[in-house]
Amino acid sequence: MNSIFSLIKLIEKRPAMYLGRNSISCLKSFLDGWYLRDPDNVIDADIMNDFQSWVEKKYDVSGNQSWCDIILFYSQDEGTALTNFFRHFDQWAKESEYSNPSSTGVASMLN
Numbered sequence: 168m169n170s171i172f173s174l175i176k177l178i179e180k181r182p183a184m185y186l187g188r189n190s191i192s193c194l195k196s197f198l199d200g201w202y203l204r205d206p207d208n209v210i211d212a213d214i215m216n217d218f219q220s221w222v223e224k225k226y227d228v229s230g231n232q233s234w235c236d237i238i239l240f241y242s243q244d245e246g247t248a249l250t251n252f253f254r255h256f257d258q259w260a261k262e263s264e265y266s267n268p269s270s271t272g273v274a275s276m277l278n
Contacts, residue, residue, distance in 0.1 A: 169208050171215060172265065174201060179253045191248035195235035214265070221259045 168174060178185045178194065186193040202209055215234070222234040226241060235248075238255065242248035259265075 169205075169210050171198065171202065171209060172211050172260075174198070175253075175256060179256075182249065186249075188245075189249055190245040191235050191239050191242075191252050192245060194249060194252065195233065217263060218256065218259050221263070222255065225255070 168177075175198070178197070182189060182194070186197055198215070202212065202215075206212060219234045222237050223229060226237050228237050232240075235252075238251050239245065239248040242251050
């Protein structure tokens with residue numbers, strides 16, 4: 168698997184299997200490590216930058232805080248922040264180019 172999008176969709180179904188605990192910080196660390204294993208072969212590496220911009224706009228935040236830190240700040244705890252991440256990620260995907268998978272080449276990632 169070389170898609171961050173499809174990996175996030177797998178993690179959403181069974182977060183404890185991938186993360187060990189229900190935590191947005193664990194998700195961020197997992198995704199960073201997964202990406203850094205082979206960044207040249209990730210087919211959709213830019214989506215987290217797009218998601219970062221979307222989160223900053225949604226919360227009206229600018230600066231150098233990651234999407235993880237922003238969502239966690241506006242959430243009750245790590246577990247709630249993880250739930251909010253998946254909700255926000257789905258909303259972002261619907262509003263972005265990923266809402267039409269046939270035009271982006273990610274149709275198989277949505278299933």
